[in-house]
Amino acid sequence: MFEEQIERRLRGRADGEPPKNDFLDLLLDHRGAEDGKAFDRQTLLSLLTDLFSAGSETTSATVEWAMAELLQNPSTMAKARDELAQVIGSKPEIEESDMGELKYLQAIVKETFRLHPPAPLLLPRQAETTSEIGGYEVPKGARVLVNVWAIGRDSKVWPDPEKFLPERFLEGEIDFRGRYFELAPFGSGRRMCPGMPLAVRMVHLMLACLLHRFDWRLPADVEKNGLDMTEKFGTILSLKTPLHAVASVNRRPKIDNVVATNRSSVNKENAKYVCRCIDRVPNLELRGLVVDADDARISLYTGRGIELRSEILVREPQQQAGLPHGHVPQ
Numbered sequence: 001m002f003e004e005q006i007e008r009r010l011r012g013r014a015d016g017e018p019p020k021n022d023f024l025d026l027l028l029d030h031r032g033a034e035d036g037k038a039f040d041r042q043t044l045l046s047l048l049t050d051l052f053s054a055g056s057e058t059t060s061a062t063v064e065w066a067m068a069e070l071l072q073n074p075s076t077m078a079k080a081r082d083e084l085a086q087v088i089g090s091k092p093e094i095e096e097s098d099m100g101e102l103k104y105l106q107a108i109v110k111e112t113f114r115l116h117p118p119a120p121l122l123l124p125r126q127a128e129t130t131s132e133i134g135g136y137e138v139p140k141g142a143r144v145l146v147n148v149w150a151i152g153r154d155s156k157v158w159p160d161p162e163k164f165l166p167e168r169f170l171e172g173e174i175d176f177r178g179r180y181f182e183l184a185p186f187g188s189g190r191r192m193c194p195g196m197p198l199a200v201r202m203v204h205l206m207l208a209c210l211l212h213r214f215d216w217r218l219p220a221d222v223e224k225n226g227l228d229m230t231e232k233f234g235t236i237l238s239l240k241t242p243l244h245a246v247a248s249v250n251r252r253p254k255i256d257n258v259v260a261t262n263r264s265s266v267n268k269e270n271a272k273y274v275c276r277c278i279d280r281v282p283n284l285e286l287r288g289l290v291v292d293a294d295d296a297r298i299s300l301y302t303g304r305g306i307e308l309r310s311e312i313l314v315r316e317p318q319q320q321a322g323l324p325h326g327h328v329p330q
Contacts (some may be wrong), residue, residue, distance in 0.1 A: 002048045006041075016330065023051075023194060050196055058118035059202040061238045065116040066108060066207055068243050069164045071218050072227055077211065080105055084212040094212060099204045105211075107166035109203055110183065113152075113176050115164065117185035118199070118319060120149035120237045125191070148184055149237070176200075204230045214247040 009024055039047075042328055070077040083104045085240050093157055099106070125144040130137065138144065158168070174180045177196070178188035186193040193199075210216075218227060222244060230240040264283045 002045050002052075004166060006044065024048075036262060038085055052198075054201075056198075057236050059199045059206070061118050061236050062109075062112055062116070062199070063206050063210070064239055064243050066112040066203070067210065067216070067237060067245065068227060069112060069115070070108070070211075071216060071245060072229075073164055073245075075106070076164065076255045077216070080108055081211050084208060088208075092206050094205065099208070102204070102208065103170065104166060105204065105208055107169040109200075110169045110176060111164055111166045111277065113185040114183055115152060116231075116237055117187070118236055119154060119193070120233070121145045121147055122184075122187045122316060123191075123193070134260060146184075146187070151182060151184075154182075166250070170285070173181050210247075213250055215250050217246050218242055 005024065006028075009020075009028060013019070013028075030039070056114075070080070083102055087098060087101045093097075122145070125146070127138050127140055127142045130140045132138070151157065155161050174183055176183050176185050178184055178186065178192045181188065184192075186196040186199075217223070227243075228239075228241040230259060232238050232240040280326065
C-alpha cells in the first residue's frame with residue numbers, strides 16, 4: 001500500500017502536478033535532499049509504517065476504553081445512542097461529515113482521552129535550553145516525560161476526576177489538539193503526535209458505528225463480578241484484561257419522515273411515547289409515520305407501501321401499554 005502511494009506521488013511530480021504539501025511530500029523532499037542527510041526508500045517505508053501503526057494501535061485502545069466506560073455507565077450509552085438516532089436517523093451509513101453534529105459523542109471521546117490517554121507519558125522530549133518549571137530547574141539536554149495520565153486525574157483541574165462524566169465537556173471549548181494543556185493526549189506544539197488526525201477520525205467513526213448498529217451488554221459473569229478496569233502500563237495504555245462484550249443487531253425500526261397534523265397537540269412527550277411503542281414492533285422497517293392528534297391515531301407506512309393503522313392515544317404519553325395490533329389492509 002505504501003509503495004503504491006509513493007510511486008503515485010512520484011509520478012505526479014514527474015508529470016508536473018502541484019505538490020499537496022502533506023507529510024508524504026515532506027518526506028519525499030527530504031529523501032531528495034542534497035545535503036547528505038537524505039534517507040533511502042526502506043527508511044521512508046519504515047517511517048510510514050510506524051506512523052500508520054501508531055495511529056491504529058492508539059485508536060483500537062481508545063475505542064476499547066470508551067466501550068468499557070460506556071458499558072459501566074448505561075445511562076451515558078443511552079444518551080449517545082439517542083443522539084445518534086436523532087442525527088443519523090435512517091441514513092444507511094454514518095459519514096465523517098456527521099461527526100460535527102454529534103456533540104455528546106465528541107464529549108465521550110474527550111472524556112476517554114482524559115481518563116485513558118493512549119500514550120500516558122507521551123513521547124520523550126529533550127530540553128533545548130536550561131529552563132525553570134514550577135520552581136524546578138530543567139537543565140539543557142535533559143530528557144523530559146510529560147505525565148498526561150496524571151494531569152487528566154488532577155483534582156485541581158478536574159472536579160470528580162475519577163468519574164466518567166462526558167457532560168463536563170458540553171460547556172466550554174476544551175479540545176485535545178494541543179491548545180489546552182489540561183487535555184493533551186497527543187502532546188502539543190510542532191512535535192505533537194503526527195498520527196492524531198488518523199486516530200481522531202477513526203475513534204469517532206468506529207465508536208459511532210458500534211453504538212448505532214448494535215445493542216451492547218456485558219456477559220453475565222462479568223456483570224456479576226464487575227468489569228476489570230485495571231490498566232496495563234506500556235507505551236500504549238490498554239486494558240490488562242481484554243474487554244469482552246455481547247453485541248446484538250440493533251433492530252429498531254427506521255423512519256424516513258415524520259408528519260404531524262395539529263402540531264400544537266403533539267409535544268415532545270407524545271413523540272417519545274409514540275417512538276417507544278414503535279420500538280416494540282420487531283423487524284419492522286418504517287418509511288413514514290403520520291401522527292394525527294385530533295383522531296388520537298398514528299398511521300405507519302411500511303417499505304411496501306402498506307398502511308398499518310393502530311389506535312394510539314398520543315395525548316397520553318404516560319400510558320405504558322404496548323403497541324396494539326393493528327389492521328393491515330389487504
